[in-house]
Structures are given as structure tokens and as C-alpha cells.
Amino acid sequence: MSRSVELLKKRYLKNIKENPDLFVGIELEYPIVNLEGKATDGEVVKDLFRYLPSVLGFTIEKVDDFGNPIQLLDPVSQDTILFEVAYTTIEFAFEKAESIQEVEERFNFYMATIQNKLGEANHAIVGCGIHPNWDKNENCSVAYPRYQMLMAYLNLSRNVTKSDLHHFPEYGAFICGSQVQLDVSSSNYLRVINAFTQIEAAKAYLFANSEFSGADWDTKISRDIFWEESMHGIYPENVGVNTRLFKDEDDFFDYLNHSAIFTAERGGQTYYFYPIQARDYLATPEIQAFTLNGDEVLIHPQEEDFQTHRSYQYQDLTTRGTVEFRSVCTQPLNRTFAAAAFHLGLLLNLDKLEAYLQSAPFFTTAGRDYKLLRRQFSKKQLTDEEETAVLEFSKDLLILAEEGLEKRDKQEMVYLEPLKKELGL
Secondary structure, three states, X not given: OOHHHHHHHHHHHOOOEOOOOOOEEEEEEEEEEEOOOOOOOHHHHHXXXXXXXXXXXXXXXXXXXXOOEEEEEOOOOOOEEEEOOEOOEEEEEOOOEOOHHHHHHHHHHHHHHXXXXXXXXXXXXXXOOEOOOOOOOOOOEOOOHHHHHHHHHHXXXXXXXXXXXXXXXXXXXXXXXXXXXXXXXOOOHHHHHHHHHOOHHHHHHHHOOEOOXXXXXXXXEHHHHHHHOOHHHOOHHHEEOOOOOOOOHHHHHHHHOOOEEEEEEEOOEEEEEEEEEHHHHOOOOOEEEEOOOOOEEEEOOOHHHHHHOOOEEOEEEOOOOEEEEOOOEOOOHHHOOHHHHHHHHHHHOHHHHHHHHHHOHHHHHHOOOHXXXXXXXXXOXXXXXXXXXXXXXXXXXXXXXXXXXXXXXXXXXXHHHHHHHHHOO
């Protein structure tokens, strides 16, 4: 086994348990919008983060280079509220919970306070996968090394002659997603990743919410293009829908070994560089890297650099013994938890899901190129045949998800209601 695979296995398999309890981890990102249609006022949102600790009892966990709070922690629940990349996007990262209701209760409590405060300045959080005023905002990163590095790294696409990268490297400042993490075991994590890779077409159909006004893209999920046709997508294994299903653990880690490393820390400084596949990283004699000010330096690869490795696959094995599902756009506020319930229900019904996917009628006509299917079924206009096929596929999956939630018996089926209504179930 190569050293890079050893290091990846150590990183990603360390916290996987044999029989974990099933918790739900939810992360929600939202645009903060100026309701007058102008750019979001940075002072309004910075002021919000100064105000929240006093009313919600949160402590300040991180500040930016100017001393503004940018990450708040609730010492009781361990939830965090933070800026995600830019000052125009807020993220709620909830501590793992036993049920979706627990998360919803806290979310509603935070939202009431936040919307009230933002409302005083004619601002609000909205349920969109793209910031509605992205073209008016500054779209610069929070003054904090990790985010500055990310934005600077994405900006390298301006120097890449590979012509099919898009021209919006600042997209990190205005795209928003709804992520859910669920506990997996050493015996089922690959099954989970493989099963959910196969349903991306239905998820595209059910959860698309990021049409982009800045380019002529025939998709309702511009987030896919932003990710895949940026510096993150130079190696296809690094991002998006997996290009294949995995035969076994070695096959999966071979795939992960093709994902990218593009950042390293030396003596408290953060550096970034053109992406290098994990498998080639340690054998690279030296790396032409950049400081956050853009100065060029030479660094040498170290095994410790694998400690900050992360890929951006839509079915992502995390270092916490969970799989994170990352392909859903931020949802309208009236269906905030529909995606989490959908994933949770299907995971609880994994045996039946796998059996269904083996012979699902959808694949007989549509084929099994899962990456392509997601792109195909997120188009703005589907043919009648496509619409019928994906509608039936989505209905079947929704029924399986509901069944899974019923077995769990925590009354979480209610979160699927908006989806069922939409599909006429």
C-alpha cells in the first residue's frame, strides 16, 4: 500500500465505529440579503455577530483580523453560528442531535432573533442556493487565513490556460448549501456512498435551487458548475458525483488518492499552490507555493499536510465517522429540513434502497452515468419522457425514505410533506 493511501486511511477511518449510534448532523448556509435590492451591508452583519452573544448566550470562538466576531459557539448545545467564506453568508452548524426536531427547535429560536435584528436594517436571511444580489456584493473573503486562502486558491483559475474553467472564482462568497452528516459503520460506509451516488438525478430534481443569472447555463443547480469547473474540479475525483461505484475499500481509497492537496501550513503560516493529487504529493521534490499576500515561496511536502486534506465529493467520508451529503442547494425556508429527512430515511432503509436501485426502471432508459444524470436532470427544461421518468424515480425514493423514518419512530416523516405535496403523493 502506498504511503499516501496509508495516510488517507489513517485520516478517514480513525473514527469509524463498528456499531455507531445514529445521530443527525446538519449544516445550513444562507445568504444575508439587503431587502432594498442593494449590496448586503457588511456593517449590518458584523453588528449582528457582535449582538448575538449578548442575547443568545453564545461565546465568541473566532474573530477576523480586525477583531470582529466571525464564529460564535453556544456552550450548552455546542452549535456554532459563523460566516461561511464571506460576510454575506451565514452558516448554522448544529451539534449532532438525536432527532431532526431538536435541530429545528434551536434553528427556529436562533432565526427569530436574527431575522428580527436584521429586519431593523432592512436585511434578512433568505432560502436560496445563490445570493440573490451576488452581482452587487463585494464577494471578498472574511479576513481570516482559511477563507483568504480558499478565495486566493480559487482565483488561480485566472492563470490556468485550461479553457473550460468558469470565470467566477469568487463563487465561494455567494453559493449556499444544505449539508447533512449521518453516522456510518466500518461495514456500511461504502454501501452508503455507492447507494447515494446512484440517486443524484432524483436529488437534482427534488432540491435544485441555485439558478444563476450571470451566465447562460442550462441548469437549476449552478453550484455544480461552480464547483466542478473551478480549481476544485481540475481533478474530477476531487469534487461532485463519484465517477464510479466502489468495489471495496481499496478501490475507494485509490479514488481518494486521486483527489487534490492544495494547501499546507508552515510555522503558523497558511500557503496554497496548484493542486497536486494525493498519490503524487510526497514524491514531489518541492512545491512552488503562495503566501496569503501572493508572494511565492518554495515548500517541501510533509506527511502532516495530509492532516488538512479534504475532498469535495457529494458523498463525502469525513474524519468524524460520518458520511456528509453535500449536493443539496440551500432550500426555501418552508422546507429547511426536507433534505435531511430524505437522506436519513433512505439510510435507515438501506437494504431496500440497494435492492430497489439494482433494478430501478429509471436506469433502463436513462443509463448509469451518475455524474451525467445529475447534470441532465437539473436542466431548466426536461422533455416529457425525462420528467415522467425522474418523477417516478423520485416518488419511489420518497416512499422508501418515509418507510425508513417510520421504522425509526421519531415522527420525522412530517419533514417530507413539502416534497410529497410537490410530487402529488
